[in-house]
Amino acid sequence: MSSNIKMKNINFVKAYKRNDKASIYSKASFKVAVSLLIFSLIFASTYAYIGYRNLQTKKELAVYNEYINNDKNKKLLEQALNDEIENNTLFSQKKNMLVAQEALESVHFFTKSDIKEFFACGGSSVTISNIIYNNELLTISFDAAAGSVNAISDYLDRLKKTDLFGNIEYFGYEKETELNYTFNLTCHLKAVNER
Secondary structure, three states: OOOOOOOOOOOHHHHHHHHHHHHHHHHHHHHHHHHHHHHHHHHHHHHHHHHHHHHHHHHHHHHHHHHHHOHHHHHHHHHHHHHHHHHHHHHHHHHHHHHHHHHHHHOOOOOHHHHHHHHHHHOOOEEEEEEEEEOOOOEEEEEEEEOOHHHHHHHHHHHHHOOOEEEEEEEEEEEEEOOEEEEEEEEEEOOHHHO
């Protein structure tokens, strides 16, 4: 029997080893292909997200530019800037006025009403003479005469109650006669804001 069929000797071990090597290469190729696919997907997703955000930002900028370039809004902005300048000017003027007011209140003035109040303290029981006003020391010095020691004490109490003076220097009295006691006073004026 002879047949034209040739038989091949198949070495199954060699074939298995060759197939195993091919399988290792195909597994490695598969891992590389999957890694490239994942990287490509991440890159494509990131690119798409950045493109989307860029498009959204362009739309928002277009809305803002339209708002900014609107003539009505330009006028409102100009008015707001003018108002801010005016407010800053008024605030500066107010601050200057408050500083001036504080300076004026700290100045010692002896006004017309203060003079009336000062003389009213003496009434009919105390006579005042030789009044000296010292602008530098802000004092009023004077000689006075009263009919009794109690009249002097009452006069000093009335002067203190006026709140015109920060300090009243009393140097004692001299008895001239039974009904005439003389004394000297120096009164230190308070600032207007201290009254």
